[in-house]
Amino acid sequence: MMISETKFFFVLLLLPVSLAFAEPAVPGTVLTFYINDINLSTDHRAVMTIPTSGLVDFTINGVSVSGPDAMVETGIDTGVFQVQLTLPDSVNGKPLKDGDVVLMTYHQRADYSGNPTDVTQSVVLTSTPSSPVSSSSSNVRIGQYFKLQLYAPNYNLDSFTPDDIPLDMVEVHMGGVQTTLADSSFQVNPYTMRETGPNTDTFEVNVKIPKSIVGFPVEMGSTIEFRFKDPSMPSSVFVTVGGTSSNYGSSYGGTSPPLVLPSMTFYSTNSVGVKVNYTNSALLSGLQSPVCSPPSGSFFMTGATTVTCAARDANGNSVIKTFTVNVVQSQNKIPSWTKKTVKSWCAGDTTDDQLSSSLQYLVMRGIMSVQGDSNLGSSPDKTTLCLWSDNKVSDSDAANSLYLLSK
Incomplete structure (x- = not known):
C-alpha cells in the first residue's frame, strides 16, 4: 500500500514547556x-x-x-x-x-x-536553509533582475571547482502558464545555475522578469513560481511582480508602495453588497470569452474585491487580466419626475442631445446626483432606462446609464 505524504502547517501557541525546531x-x-x-x-x-x-x-x-x-x-x-x-x-x-x-x-x-x-x-x-529555493527579493519589477538561489548538496559533484545545474531543472509557473528558466525571455546570467564557490552546495543565477511568458503578458500583481524539479527535494519560491522598496526610497517609509490595479466601481442601495455584472466593462475590451473569478453576476460584498480573468486577445494569445471591483453604498438622488423625460426619449419625442442636456442641467444645479462607472461602457443602456421609466427596474439599475448621459 502506498501512503501519500501529507504536510501540515501549525500555528504554534506558547505552552508551558520548552519546544524546539x-x-x-x-x-x-x-x-x-x-x-x-x-x-x-x-x-x-x-x-x-x-x-x-x-x-x-x-x-x-x-x-x-x-x-x-x-x-x-x-x-x-x-x-x-x-x-x-x-x-x-x-x-x-x-x-x-x-x-x-x-x-x-x-x-x-x-x-x-x-x-x-x-x-x-x-x-x-x-546552516541548512528551511527551503532549498530562495530569492533575493519577493517583489520584483518587470525588467528588473533578482537573484535566485538553490541549496542542492546532491549537485555538488566536485569539491575543488564550482559545479552547474541546468536551467531547465527550474520550472516557472504563472497561473496556468508553464516553462523553465531555459526560456530565453528570462535573460538569465550566467547561462546556468552555478555553484557560488568550490564545495559550497549553493547555486545562484540572476533572473530578469520578462514582459511576457510563453505569450502571456506579465501584469502587475502577478505571482510567478520558481519550482526546483528534482523529485528528491522539490521546493518552490514565489515572486510577486510589482516594485521593491529599494526603488522608491524613503517616501514610502522604506516599504513598497501599494500596488494599484485597474478598477471599476458599483453602487449598492444597502450596506451589505450587490450583484455585479461587469461583462460589458471597458477593462475587458478586446478579450474573447473571458473566464473570470468571481464571475460576472456574482454577489460582491461592500468594499474591494479582486477579479482575475483568463481569456484570449484578438491575436489568439492567452492573457490574464486582473482588476478590482469596488462596491460602495449608493448616494443617488434622482427626482421621480425625471422618468417622464426619459419616457419621452424612449418614445422618440426627445433626442439624445436634449435628454443629455436636461440631465446635465439637473446635475449642475444639484437637483440630481447619480453615481456610476465609465468603465462599464461609454454608452447608456437604453433598454434599462426605458424599463426604469416604466417602474420595472430600480434606480440603482438605471444609475450608471443616467450617469453616462449626464457627463
Missing part, C-alpha cells in the same frame, strides 16, 4: 514566536500592541540578546501575540553556528491557577 543560522533572519495569554488582551475592540519590557527575554546559548520592544496581537481579542526576534551578527563576538539555541522566556504574570510562571520556547539554529 530548526531555523537558519543566518544573521538578520527573523524568528517568530507566539504568546498565548488572554489576560493581555484588555481592549476587546482593537489589535493590541504590548511592550515586551519585563515580560519577554531572549538568550542565545544562555547569553542575553536584545529583543523587540513590543509584541502585537494577531487579531482583535485573540489573546495570541506575535513577537519577532531578528538574529544578531554574533553573540559575545562569536558568529552564529549550527546547534546554537535561541530561548525565549515569557514571564507570565498569572497562569490558569492565578500564579506567576515562566514559559519558554526554544529554536535550534542550523
Whole structure:
C-alpha cells in the first residue's frame, strides 16, 4: 500500500514547556514566536500592541540578546501575540553556528491557577536553509533582475571547482502558464545555475522578469513560481511582480508602495453588497470569452474585491487580466419626475442631445446626483432606462446609464 505524504502547517501557541525546531543560522533572519495569554488582551475592540519590557527575554546559548520592544496581537481579542526576534551578527563576538539555541522566556504574570510562571520556547539554529529555493527579493519589477538561489548538496559533484545545474531543472509557473528558466525571455546570467564557490552546495543565477511568458503578458500583481524539479527535494519560491522598496526610497517609509490595479466601481442601495455584472466593462475590451473569478453576476460584498480573468486577445494569445471591483453604498438622488423625460426619449419625442442636456442641467444645479462607472461602457443602456421609466427596474439599475448621459 502506498501512503501519500501529507504536510501540515501549525500555528504554534506558547505552552508551558520548552519546544524546539530548526531555523537558519543566518544573521538578520527573523524568528517568530507566539504568546498565548488572554489576560493581555484588555481592549476587546482593537489589535493590541504590548511592550515586551519585563515580560519577554531572549538568550542565545544562555547569553542575553536584545529583543523587540513590543509584541502585537494577531487579531482583535485573540489573546495570541506575535513577537519577532531578528538574529544578531554574533553573540559575545562569536558568529552564529549550527546547534546554537535561541530561548525565549515569557514571564507570565498569572497562569490558569492565578500564579506567576515562566514559559519558554526554544529554536535550534542550523546552516541548512528551511527551503532549498530562495530569492533575493519577493517583489520584483518587470525588467528588473533578482537573484535566485538553490541549496542542492546532491549537485555538488566536485569539491575543488564550482559545479552547474541546468536551467531547465527550474520550472516557472504563472497561473496556468508553464516553462523553465531555459526560456530565453528570462535573460538569465550566467547561462546556468552555478555553484557560488568550490564545495559550497549553493547555486545562484540572476533572473530578469520578462514582459511576457510563453505569450502571456506579465501584469502587475502577478505571482510567478520558481519550482526546483528534482523529485528528491522539490521546493518552490514565489515572486510577486510589482516594485521593491529599494526603488522608491524613503517616501514610502522604506516599504513598497501599494500596488494599484485597474478598477471599476458599483453602487449598492444597502450596506451589505450587490450583484455585479461587469461583462460589458471597458477593462475587458478586446478579450474573447473571458473566464473570470468571481464571475460576472456574482454577489460582491461592500468594499474591494479582486477579479482575475483568463481569456484570449484578438491575436489568439492567452492573457490574464486582473482588476478590482469596488462596491460602495449608493448616494443617488434622482427626482421621480425625471422618468417622464426619459419616457419621452424612449418614445422618440426627445433626442439624445436634449435628454443629455436636461440631465446635465439637473446635475449642475444639484437637483440630481447619480453615481456610476465609465468603465462599464461609454454608452447608456437604453433598454434599462426605458424599463426604469416604466417602474420595472430600480434606480440603482438605471444609475450608471443616467450617469453616462449626464457627463
